[in-house]
Amino acid sequence: MIPNRFDHATAAEEIANKWYSNGCCDANVNPDKKPYTIVIPPPNVTGALHLGHGLNNTLQDILTRTKRMQGYEALWMPGTDHAGIATQAVVERRLKEQENLTRHDIGREALVERIWAWKDQYEQRIIGQLKRMGCSCDWRRLRFTLDPMCATAVRATFFDLFKKDLIYRGKRLVNWDTFLQTAVSNDEVENVTKKGHFYHFRYPVIDPKPGEPDHVEIATTRPETMLGDTAVAVHPDPAAALDKVESELKRKLAEAGEKERPELEKQIEVLAERRTAMLPQLERLRDMAADGRKLMLPLAEREIPLVADQWAKPELGSGCVKITPAHDPNDYEVGLRQSLPMINILNPDGTLNGTVPAYEGLTIPQARKQVVADLEARDLLGDVEDRDIEMPLSDRSKTAIEPYLADQWFVAMDQLAQSAMDAVTDDRVQIFPTRYRKGYLDWLGEKRDWPVSRQLWWGHRIPIWSATYESENKAREIATKAKSLGTNDLISATIQADEENATFHLFVCLREEESPLEAKVEALGLVRDEDVLDTWFSSALWPHSTLGWPEQTDELEYFYPTSSLSTSRDIITLWVARMVLMGLNNIHEIPFQEVFIHPTILDGNGERMSKSKGNGVDPIDVIDKFGPDALRFGLTRLTTETQDVRLPVQFECPHCEKLIDQTKKNRTSPTVPCPACSKVFSTQWAETEEDKAHAKAPVVSEKFEVSRNFVNKLWNASRFVLMNLEGYEAKPIDVASLPVEDRWLLSRLATVTDEVTRGIDEFKFAEVAGILYDFAWNEFCSFYVEIAKPRLADDALRGVTQNVIAHGLDTLLRLLHPIMPFVTESIWSYLGELAPSRGLKPTAAGEFVMLASWPECQREHYDQDIERQFAEFQEVIGAVRKIRASQSIAPKETVPVSVRCSDSSQALLEPMKAYFGSLAGAEVMSLGPAVQPFATDAPLAIPAMDIEVHVDLEKFIDVEAELTRLEKLLGQVVKQITGKESKLSNENFVSRAPADVVEKERASLNDLVSQRDSIEVDIKKLREKSS
RNA sequence: GGGCGAUUAGCUCAGUUGGUUAGAGCGCUACGUUGACAUCGUAGAGGUCACAGAUUCGAAUUCUGUAUCGCCCACCA
Secondary structure, eight states, X not given: OOOSSOOHHHHHHHHHHHHXXXXXXXXXXXXXXXXXXXXXXXXXTTSOOOHHHHHHHHHHHXXXXXXXXXXXXXXXXXXXBOOHHHHHHHHHHHHHHHHOOOHHHHHHHHHHHHHHHHHHHHHHHHHHHHHHHTOXXXXXXXXXXXXXXXXXXXXXXXXXXXXXXXXXXXXXXXEEETTTTEEEOGGGEEEEEEEEEEEEEEEXXXXXXXXXXXXXXXXXXXXXXXXXXXXXXXXXXXXXXXXXXXXXXXXXXXXXXXXXHHHHHHHHHHHHHHHHHHXXXXXXXXXXXXXXXXXXXXXTTEEEEEEEOTTSOTTSTTSEEEEOTTTOHHHHHHHHHTTOOOOOOBOXXXXXXXXXXXXXXXXXXXXXXXXXXXHHHTTOEEEEEEEEEXXXXXXXXXXXXXXXXXXXXXXXXXXXXXXXXHHHHTTSSEEESTTHHHHHHHHHHTOOOEEOEESOSSSOBOOEEEEEESSHHHHHHHHHHHXXXXXXXTEEEEEXXXXXXXXXXXXXXXXXXXXXXXXXXXXXXXXXXXXXXXXXXXXXTXXXXXXXXXXXXXXXXXXXXXXXXXXXXXXXXXXXXXXXXXXXXXXXXXXXXXXXXXXXXXXXXXXXXXXXXXXXXXHHXXXXXHOHHHHHHHHHHHOOSSSEEEOOOXXXXXXXXXXXXXXXXXXXXXXXXXXXXXXXXXXXXXXXXXXXXXXXXXXEXXXXXXXXXXXXHHHHHHHHHHHTXXXXXXXXXXXXXXXXXXXXXXXXXXXXXXXXXXXXXXXXXXXXXXXXXXXXXXXXXXXXXXXXXXXXXXXXXXXXXXXXXXXXXXXXXXXXXXXXXXXXXXXXXXXXXXXXXXXXXTEEOOSOXXXXXXXXXXXXXXXXXXXXXXXXXXXXXXXXXXXXXXXXXXXXXOEEEEEEOOHHHHHHXXXXXXXXXXXXXXXXXXXXXXXXXXXXXXXXXXXXXXXXXXXXXXXXXXHHHHHHHHHHHHHHHHHHHHHHHHHHTOHHHHHHSOHHHHHHHHHHHHHHHXXXXXXXXXHHHHHHHHO
């Protein structure tokens, strides 16, 4: 006997093991089949997967499983990402917390070793999560962005770009994390608003001429940076700049609503005052700049020029701006434009260097204080205002970010970006939903060079060796020697002049890892670069590096380009765009044909899920509570085309298993008292031994309960089928001879198969899940199974019914399998025992539904008339149920029913009379056009179908209840009639709306009127009878 | 500041090209357990489709504006 619940806890692991041990997920080069390939977006090994990964990987598995069943050689390539800075930061933070050591204390090798240990641990955890979700990856091929295969690809790519002169060394202002001592990318910086001050300084003018100001006022929120100032800028044409601002304000004023007007008017007024007060002065300064006049930078006691540059905004502050090219991104741009020196005042650890010896060794806050005090002592300090300051913080170390000038390696993006834009504009790569194209194209359109070096120890080390020489000849000489060490497909060299220091840098790039050339290059006096590559560099190669490139492997030939990529929108630029351009550069072919951008899961408060907020959900917790199929089905139902989806989350009380809504308050507390059982449970924040002593509550979402119930429904419907397959004999099914309900089922199967197949191709996951849910529950279970009950009890009908129902269940299992692989696989094996051969033309079902063929949409089974007729049957059943409910007739009672209907409906309903019993507790007394009401009658009309259902209430009548029902019905009908009448009496509607719409309205009004009349008659009769 | 998106029942969401009475699940109410399933069944209540205009015979749906929320990008000496 099959248990009445699907025990996922024990079944799932067994099933997964069978898949894996039978190689069900493996894909091999197979010229007889078309390939279908997905590469997994490699999860970071920083930590465990959350529900966002759960969603993305569910979708990829649905695609992979569907295509596999459709006869493709389906490869889902698994792997993980080393995630450079994120992983190193996690391990460094632990090192600091647990052992109070920094990475410099233990050294590069030891740190990297520790990170590998971390990686091994989390990679295992991640793979465990994916496997429990049922992900049908080809696990034999598991890759890691730092493994030898990927490393080879990275080296080959870097070498190629280097040789093409697409890689260059340049200074660049980077976001410097003084704790980790590395540059971090923009997306790893978050801004926080803090209280600070806005300081006004005066810089003396050197030898002012008569009529010239003797000082220039500037302002800053970061006083210490003045030590690195190399100019003060003033706008080259302040009058024109002010005009432009003014006309912009006036334009806004013209368009503005009442609310903004006063504010804008005030701004224009202020601007006019400024013009009067300051324009002459600014123009004088501009002339002085043109004249090459200099200022004395206080404290540093250095002469700096006054320059004319449009970065200075005459409408702001004093109209003058200090320029610190080495410590501010905008000033850096000015510095480049104006050929200003760039003076770095910081050490890598964030203390001041010896540029201005008096401040050497001070931290930034100390230096800030000192600079302000020293300027005040010299009477050069003006006002100090309070102001909110946006402060950049490093995501990883939570310490302040300093803009810092450093040597970095860049990839020139001009050509590469263009190629990736073209691939999308000409639709070789399609992005779904299409609205995301714009962001991709806009970002690439900027063609900003890609800084690829990171001052980290965890990653692909940059394969460049360098040395600096004072003479170009010397550099050339060594370069020649270096090149002669190997062939030009293994070693490449380039010389870059450093004008500032009048030196020459020699850069040598080696293509192969651990090549004997390394030692030889080093013997020439060259030193290897300390930096590693941006983690996205190796990720960008993922679709081809995982297939063995640069080797021309069979896999690469067969599986590349891949088919679809599913990912989240925040990495469309960072990752997707770069995969496209690298694929085109390395293989001259796009990496994938379709990109699906899935929605982001937010919690019930509309916030992104994250571990640091406490609202993150581990898919494993959901699987433990609801099962893997429920997790997957729930996530699939969530995947609409919107950009965000909400999923309220709860704590599951470990004591009473109740789900407790998360609030912003409780989700960050170490312990929470359960409102249901009042026992205390702990959360991820528990740190003290005392807190940890309470059982920990997993974070889940009750939304998966619906899906769990659906799994149960499917399980039990299948159980019913299985219990009734005794004596099953596989026989061909003669469709033409089947009764209506069987042909209805076949027709519906054809439609559903078609809709599901198309939906998956179009990434309409929520829709597909909805279609299957509705069909399985409301049609297969609620109607077909109910109808099958009497037929299975009838020896004459049993055989054919068994054949049809087995076929129906078989098809349903196949269609559901990609979404709910475990329960379908389990049922499949039970079904295989009782009905090993099944179908319209019975064929042997294989051992695994996972490897079964996808159902064909059998269009010839679609029959509009049958579906319409069956809908009539469903309506009639519904009408009887409504009458029963309004009369509170006990379920055990059987009610006599008559149905007035057309001849054709009669022909349909006649053979289905037997099913009224199990579906509506009714016995059909008479059918057809001539049917009369019962003496004590409860009628219900179905006007759209021209059907009237009558229930004999002789034994049951509750006059009051019946009057209430009829009056309510009458009210509804009258309301509709009023609406229709007013619509039809509208001359405009009648004359302008299409004739068929008007005709439909008229017909519908007529129906309603006759319905009203008959209800009124019924009410009258009932009143007479009761009085 | 620029871009993208959302706003429909108490909650989470559907709603195709404008056209009968705007749907589903959860929750709620009432009734119901001798066999597929109480993780169930049947019925019911519940909506000024964010707001204001415009187009149209007709708008949840098209257009304009407003408000609120979210995300991405840029930026504020």
